[in-house]
Amino acid sequence: MSSSLAFAAVERGGKEGVVTRSLSKSKAGFTKANMDAVSDNPAWTKATTARSKSxxxxxxxxxxxxxxxxxxxxxxxxxLRLDARVVDHFEATGQGWQMRINEALKKAAGL
Incomplete structure (x- = not known):
């Protein structure tokens, strides 16, 4: 079997095939009653859509x-690849840590 395949494959009886399963066989699905029981967001009607705003x-x-x-x-x-300790040090200082790395690089370069 080729290791360069981008999808899952299984070797069965000397034949390669994509692993698939039918949802209709493995799951019964949800009925409207199931969805209504757990839905706190009612379905949109034409009237609801007409009243909607951007x-x-x-x-x-x-x-x-x-x-x-x-x-x-x-x-x-x-x-840019940096040592993990360097990134951890700057991230620990809070929001804006990338800007502080930029400032440290400018200072080190004499800019």
Whole structure:
């Protein structure tokens, strides 16, 4: 059997095949009564849909708080591998730890 297969396979009698199972055979499914018993979110009707509003209409103050695009890129995104102890040290200082790593690198580089 090839180890490069991206899906689960099983060898049966010299033949390879994808492992599948039928949900209809293994589970009976849920009835409307089951769903109604546990649902605290009723189904939407045409009237409910007609009365609905978009997020920005319902919460205009929250919708306006989005940060816009940068006028001029000030930072470059990179992938950097650091020692676990270094990352743990900066993460322990709380929110903004990536910014503090940037400040430490600038100081070390004399910038």
């Amino acid at each position: 997020f920005d209409e319902t919460f205009p103050d929250l919708a306006r708080r989005a940060r816009g695009p940068q006028k001029a890129p000030t930072k470059t995104q990179v992938t």
